[in-house]
Amino acid sequence: MAVAGYQILLDGLVRTLLLSVSCIIISLCIGVLIGIMQTSKQSVIRSVAKGYSELFRGLPIVITLFLVFFILPEAGIEVNSYISAMIGLSLWSSANISVAVRGAIQSISPTQVEASMALGLSGLQTMRYVILPQAFRRMLPSVIGLLSNLIQTTSLSILIGNLDLLKSAQILIERVEIMEGGAIAFQVYSLVLIVYFIICYPLSLLSRKMEKKLA
Structure with a gap:
C-alpha cells in the first residue's frame, strides 16, 4: 500500500479511538450514577434506573444505533453519524456498567x-x-472488560455511516481495486485485525489479572 493508503487507515484509527474515549467517559459517568440509583431505597428511583439498564442491555446494539440515528432528527435534533454512534454506544455501555x-x-x-451512620x-x-x-x-475488572x-x-x-477504522479499510480497498486493479482486501483487513488486537488484548489481560488478584 502507498503512503496515502496508510494515511486513510490512520485517520480511521484516530476517529475510532476518539469515539472509544468519548464513549468510555460518558458511559462511566452515566453508568456509575445509574448503578448508584439502582441501590436507592426509594422504589421510584430504583425502578427508573433498573428500567434504563434492562432496556439498553436488552436491545441489540444495532437497534439502539438505528434508533438514535433516525429518531433524533425526527424530533428536530440534528446529529451526524459520529454523534449518533457516540450516544448509542454510550447508552449500551453505561447500562452494562451500571x-x-x-x-x-x-x-x-x-x-x-451502619457503622458509618453511627459515626x-x-x-x-x-x-x-x-x-x-x-x-x-x-467492579474494576468487569468494567475494564466492558x-x-x-x-x-x-x-x-x-x-x-460513521467513518471509523473499518469503514476506512473498506474505502481503501475500493479505491485500490478501482484505480490499480489489485486485490488487497486480505492485507488490509489483516492489518485492521492486528490493530484491534493490539488495543483490546492488553485490556483483556489486565481484566483477568485483576480478577485473579481480587479473588
Whole structure:
C-alpha cells in the first residue's frame, strides 16, 4: 500500500479511538450514577434506573444505533453519524456498567453502612467515602472488560455511516481495486485485525489479572 493508503487507515484509527474515549467517559459517568440509583431505597428511583439498564442491555446494539440515528432528527435534533454512534454506544455501555456498579455496591457488608451512620456520616458521605472506594476496586475488572468490548463494538457504527477504522479499510480497498486493479482486501483487513488486537488484548489481560488478584 502507498503512503496515502496508510494515511486513510490512520485517520480511521484516530476517529475510532476518539469515539472509544468519548464513549468510555460518558458511559462511566452515566453508568456509575445509574448503578448508584439502582441501590436507592426509594422504589421510584430504583425502578427508573433498573428500567434504563434492562432496556439498553436488552436491545441489540444495532437497534439502539438505528434508533438514535433516525429518531433524533425526527424530533428536530440534528446529529451526524459520529454523534449518533457516540450516544448509542454510550447508552449500551453505561447500562452494562451500571450492573457492575450495582453488584459491587451490594457486595459491601451492610454493617459498614451502619457503622458509618453511627459515626455521624450522612448517606451521601457514606456512599462517597466508604462504599464507593471499595466498590470501585471490586467492579474494576468487569468494567475494564466492558470497555474492551466497547472498543470492539465501535466497528458497528459503520452501519450508520460513521467513518471509523473499518469503514476506512473498506474505502481503501475500493479505491485500490478501482484505480490499480489489485486485490488487497486480505492485507488490509489483516492489518485492521492486528490493530484491534493490539488495543483490546492488553485490556483483556489486565481484566483477568485483576480478577485473579481480587479473588
